[in-house]
Amino acid sequence: MGAGHAHRLYRHGHSPVHALPPHTKLAAVLAFVVVVVSTPREAMWAFAAYAGLLALVAYAARVPPGFLLRRLLIEVPFVAFAALLPFVARGERVDVLGLSLSVDGLWGAWNVLAKGTLGVAASVLLAATTELREVLLGLQRLRLPPLLVQIASFMVRYGDVVTDEMRRMRIARESRGFEARGVRHWGVLAKSAGALFIRSYERGERVHLAMVSRGYAGSMPVIDEVTASRAQWCRALALPSAAFVVCLLGWTV
Amino acid sequence: MHAPDGFIDVPVSAAAGVLAAGAIAVSLRGARRELDERTAPLAGLVAAFVFAAQMLNFPVAGGTSGHLLGGALAAILVGPYTGILCVSVVLLMQAVLFADGGLTALGVNITTMAITTAVVAYPLFRGLVTVLPRTRRSVTVASFVAALVSVPASAVVFTLLYAIGGTTDVSIGKVAAAMVGVHLLIGLGEAVITALTVGAVVAVRPDLVHGARGLRPKLKLRVDGELVDAPDAPEPAPAPARSRRKVWVTGLVTSLVLAGFVSFYASADPDGLEKVAGDHGIDKKAEEHTIADSPLADYGVKDVDNARLSGALAGVTGVGVTVVAGTAVFWVVVRGRRTDRDADTTTHDDSNV
Amino acid sequence: MSTASLAVAGLAFAYPDGHQALFGVDFTVARGERVALLGPNGAGKTTLVLHLNGILTGGTGTVTVAGLEVGKRHMAEIRRRVGIVFQDPDDQLFMPTVREDVAFGPAAAGIKGAELEERVDRALGLVGMAEFKDRPPHHLSFGQRRRVAVATVLAMEPEILVLDEPSSNLDPASRRELADILRSLDVTVLMVTHDLPYALELCPRSLILSDGVIAADGGTADLLADAALMRAHRLELPYGFDPRSVPAAPGRS
Numbered sequence: 001m002g003a004g005h006a007h008r009l010y011r012h013g014h015s016p017v018h019a020l021p022p023h024t025k026l027a028a029v030l031a032f033v034v035v036v037v038s039t040p041r042e043a044m045w046a047f048a049a050y051a052g053l054l055a056l057v058a059y060a061a062r063v064p065p066g067f068l069l070r071r072l073l074i075e076v077p078f079v080a081f082a083a084l085l086p087f088v089a090r091g092e093r094v095d096v097l098g099l100s101l102s103v104d105g106l107w108g109a110w111n112v113l114a115k116g117t118l119g120v121a122a123s124v125l126l127a128a129t130t131e132l133r134e135v136l137l138g139l140q141r142l143r144l145p146p147l148l149v150q151i152a153s154f155m156v157r158y159g160d161v162v163t164d165e166m167r168r169m170r171i172a173r174e175s176r177g178f179e180a181r182g183v184r185h186w187g188v189l190a191k192s193a194g195a196l197f198i199r200s201y202e203r204g205e206r207v208h209l210a211m212v213s214r215g216y217a218g219s220m221p222v223i224d225e226v227t228a229s230r231a232q233w234c235r236a237l238a239l240p241s242a243a244f245v246v247c248l249l250g251w252t253v
Numbered sequence: 254m255h256a257p258d259g260f261i262d263v264p265v266s267a268a269a270g271v272l273a274a275g276a277i278a279v280s281l282r283g284a285r286r287e288l289d290e291r292t293a294p295l296a297g298l299v300a301a302f303v304f305a306a307q308m309l310n311f312p313v314a315g316g317t318s319g320h321l322l323g324g325a326l327a328a329i330l331v332g333p334y335t336g337i338l339c340v341s342v343v344l345l346m347q348a349v350l351f352a353d354g355g356l357t358a359l360g361v362n363i364t365t366m367a368i369t370t371a372v373v374a375y376p377l378f379r380g381l382v383t384v385l386p387r388t389r390r391s392v393t394v395a396s397f398v399a400a401l402v403s404v405p406a407s408a409v410v411f412t413l414l415y416a417i418g419g420t421t422d423v424s425i426g427k428v429a430a431a432m433v434g435v436h437l438l439i440g441l442g443e444a445v446i447t448a449l450t451v452g453a454v455v456a457v458r459p460d461l462v463h464g465a466r467g468l469r470p471k472l473k474l475r476v477d478g479e480l481v482d483a484p485d486a487p488e489p490a491p492a493p494a495r496s497r498r499k500v501w502v503t504g505l506v507t508s509l510v511l512a513g514f515v516s517f518y519a520s521a522d523p524d525g526l527e528k529v530a531g532d533h534g535i536d537k538k539a540e541e542h543t544i545a546d547s548p549l550a551d552y553g554v555k556d557v558d559n560a561r562l563s564g565a566l567a568g569v570t571g572v573g574v575t576v577v578a579g580t581a582v583f584w585v586v587v588r589g590r591r592t593d594r595d596a597d598t599t600t601h602d603d604s605n606v
Numbered sequence: 607m608s609t610a611s612l613a614v615a616g617l618a619f620a621y622p623d624g625h626q627a628l629f630g631v632d633f634t635v636a637r638g639e640r641v642a643l644l645g646p647n648g649a650g651k652t653t654l655v656l657h658l659n660g661i662l663t664g665g666t667g668t669v670t671v672a673g674l675e676v677g678k679r680h681m682a683e684i685r686r687r688v689g690i691v692f693q694d695p696d697d698q699l700f701m702p703t704v705r706e707d708v709a710f711g712p713a714a715a716g717i718k719g720a721e722l723e724e725r726v727d728r729a730l731g732l733v734g735m736a737e738f739k740d741r742p743p744h745h746l747s748f749g750q751r752r753r754v755a756v757a758t759v760l761a762m763e764p765e766i767l768v769l770d771e772p773s774s775n776l777d778p779a780s781r782r783e784l785a786d787i788l789r790s791l792d793v794t795v796l797m798v799t800h801d802l803p804y805a806l807e808l809c810p811r812s813l814i815l816s817d818g819v820i821a822a823d824g825g826t827a828d829l830l831a832d833a834a835l836m837r838a839h840r841l842e843l844p845y846g847f848d849p850r851s852v853p854a855a856p857g858r859s
Binding site: 190 | 257258260266277278284285291294296326342345346348353424445447451453454
C-alpha cells in the first residue's frame with residue numbers, strides 16, 4: 001500500500017536520458033512495460049535481458065544502482081503476496097527443502113516478481129530522469145484529456161501545500177501532547193482530515209478566482225509546446241524495440 | 254492494493270484499461286456538470302487532498318496501520334464524477350512518479366480503487382440519506398456504511414479481475430476470503446475515518462458536502478414562544494419524494510432480510526457458501542474455517558474470528574451490492590417516468606438521485 | 607489625464623444569502639495615482655475588490671476602468687486591465703513554474719512565442735526575480751512568492767494594479783523590498799490594507815471604507831492624524847507610531 005511516498009524521486013542531471021523529450025520517454029516506458037508483461041514467464045533468460053537493458057539505461061542516465069534499488073522497495077507488499085503463491089496455488093506440487101510447493105504457484109510468484117520488478121524499475125528510471133513538470137507536458141502531448149492534465153497539474157502544484165498544512169496540523173496536535181496510538185484516536189485524525197478538506201476546497205475556490213482574474217475561461221492557455229525530433233524518438237524507442245526483439249525470441253525459442 | 258505489472262494478464266488489463274478510460278470520459282462530462290468551469294482547480298485541490306489523506310495512517314489492531322483510500326470520501330464530498338477523476342489522477346501520478354502500481358495495471362487499479370468505490374459508495378450513501386431522518390447524524394451514518402461497503406466491494410472487484418485474468422491458478426475462494434477479509438478490516442478503519450471526516454465537514458460547511466445538498470435545514474417559525482417547522486410550501490413535489498423514500502425503504506429492508514438469510518446460511522454451512530461463491534465468482538466470506546489452515550491466516554484475517562460477525566459483515570457487503578443494483582434499476586425507472594411526466598407538465602424540477 | 611484609471615459610482619451589492627456588503631460606493635482614481643483603501647475587517651473591502659474586475663456583478667452602480675464599463679461585454683479586456691494581487695500568493699501562483707505562472711495571463715490573452723517570453727522577462731525583471739524563472743513557486747520564500755505574484759499581474763500590463771493586503775506576513779526586509787518595487791512601477795495602484803504605516807509610506811491619498819461606504823477620502827497623513835476619525839472606523843496605528851513624525855509619501859512627479 002503506497003504509504004510514505006517520499007517526494008523528490010527526480011535526480012537532477014544532464015545525461016542523454018534526461019535530455020529526451022518527456023513524451024518520448026513516457027511512450028517508451030509504456031511500450032517497454034507492455035512488452036515485458038506480454039513475455040511468456042517460462043523464458044527466464046528474456047527477463048534477464050530486460051534487466052540488462054534497464055541497467056544500460058540507468059548507466060546512460062547516471063542513476064546510481066543504490067538509488068534504483070532503494071526505490072524498488074515500494075514493491076514489498078507484493079513480494080509478500082508473491083511469496084505466498086507457491087503455498088496456496090493448486091495443481092502439481094514439488095517438495096523443496098521439505099515444503100510442499102505448487103509448481104504453478106512457483107511460476108506465478110516468479111511471474112509477478114519478475115514483471116512487477118521490471119515495471120517498477122522502468123517507472124523509477126522515468127521518474128528519476130524526468131521532472132514533474134515535464135511529465136505533465138508529456139502526458140499532455142500524448143493526448144491525455146486536457147482537463148485531466150489540468151487536474152493533475154493542480155494536484156502536483158498543491159500536493160506540497162496541502163501536505164504542508166497536514167504536517168502543520170500534526171505538529172499542532174503533537175505539541176498538545178497528542179499521539180495517534182489506537183482506535184480511540186481515529187476521531188482526532190478524522191477531524192484533521194475534515195479540516196484539511198475544507199482548507200483544500202476553499203483554496204480551490206480562491207485559486208479559481210485568481211485564475212479568472214487573469215483571463216481563464218475554462219481552458220489552459222498553451223505556453224509550452226514540447227516537440228521531439230525523429231532522432232529523439234528513435235533514441236527513446238530503442239529500449240522498447242530491443243525489448244520487443246527479446247520478447248519475440250522468448251515466444252519462438 | 255496497487256497492483257503491479259504482471260499481476261493480471263494482458264487481455265484483462267487491457268479490458269480494464271478500456272473500462273477505466275470509458276468511465277473517465279463519462280466522469281469528465283459529469284464533473285463539468287458538478288463543478289462547471291471550476292472543475293480543474295477544485296478537482297485538482299481535492300486530488301491533492303486525497304493524496305495527502307492517503308498519508309494519514311491510522312493504527313489498526315496488532316501494531317499494524319492502514320491508510321485511507323479515499324474513494325468513498327471523495328465521492329461523498331465532491332460527487333461521484335469528480336471523485337472518480339480525483340482518485341484516478343492520484344493513481345496515475347502514483348504510477349508515473351512513485352512507481353506505485355504498474356503502468357499496465359493502471360486500468361485495473363482505476364477500476365478497483367476509483368470507479369468501484371465511487372459507484373458503490375455514492376448511490377448507497379444517497380439511498381441511506383434519503384431513507385434516514387433528515388439530520389446530520391444520518392449523513393455521518395450513511396457515509397460510514399458507504400465507506401465500509403466500498404472497500405470490500407473494491408476487493409471483490411479485484412478478486413473478480415484476478416479470477417478472470419490472474420496469472421496463477423489459485424483457489425479463487427481463498428483469494429476472495431483473504432482479500433475481502435483483510436479489506437473488511439481496512440474498510441472498518443476507512444468507514445470510521447470517512448464518517449468522522451464527513452461529519453466534521455458537515456458540521457462546519459454543510460454546503461461543501463456534495464452528497465448532502467438536499468439536506469437543507471427546515472425553516473423555523475416562532476409560534477407562541479415555541480419553534481415550529483415552517484410548512485414546506487416551496488417544496489415543488491412532495492409526493493414523488495415520499496414515494497421514492499418508500500421504495501428505498503422497501504429495497505433496503507428486502508436486502509437486509511436477504512443478507513441475513515445468506516449470512517445465516519453461511520455460518521451454518523460454510524462449504525455451501527464456498528460453492529455458491531465458486532458458481533458466481535463472488536465470495537464475501539471471511540470464514541475462519543477456510544483460512545485457518547492456510548498461510549493467509551497470518552495476513553490478519555484471524556482478527557475477525559467470530560464466524561457470526563464475519564458473516565454479518567459479509568451480509569453488509571451484500572446489502573451494498575444489492576442496493577447498488579437496485580438503485581440502478583430504480584434510477585432507470587424514475588428517469589423513464591420523469592420523461593413521461595415532463596411531457597405532460599413541466600413544473601417538476603426535483604433533485605436527481 | 608482626462609479619463610480616470612478607475613471610477614466607481616453608486617456601487618451597492620448584496621450576496622445571494624441576503625447579506626449586503628456595499629451600500630453605494632463612490633470614488634475615482636486618476637491615472638498614475640497610488641491610493642490606499644483602508645477599512646476595518648468586514649467593511650466590504652474584498653467585496654469591492656472583486657467588483658473591480660467583474661468577478662462579482664449584479665448589484666447597482668457602475669465600475670469604469672479607463673473609460674470602459676465593467677460588464678459582460680468587455681470582460682476579457684477588463685480582466686487584462688485590472689491586475690489583482692491576492693492576499694495569499696499560494697492562491698495566485700497555481701502553475702508548476704514561475705515562468706509559466708507569469709506567462710499565464712498574457713497567454714490567456716493570446717500572446718505567444720517571443721513576445722510572451724519578453725513579457726515574462728520584463729515582468730520578472732521589474733520585481734527582481736529574473737533568476738528564479740524556472741523554479742517551482744513552492745520552493746520560494748514567502749516574500750519572493752509575493753513578488754512573483756506581483757509579476758504575474760504586471761505581465762498583463764494592467765491599467766491599474768490592485769493589491770489585497772500586500773504587506774501581510776512579510777518580514778521587514780521583504781516589506782521594504784516590495785515597497786521599493788511598488789514605488790518604481792509606473793502604474794496606477796490601489797492598495798487594500800490595514801497596515802497604516804505602509805499606506806502612509808506608499809500612498810499620498812487614502813480612502814476609508816466603512817460599513818459599505820467611503821467614509822473619508824483625503825491625504826493619507828491627514829487622515830491618519832485625525833484620531834477621532836480613525837477611532838470611529840476601528841483603525842488603529844501601531845503602538846508608538848506617530849504619522850506626523852514621518853515624511854508623507856511623495857506624490858508622483
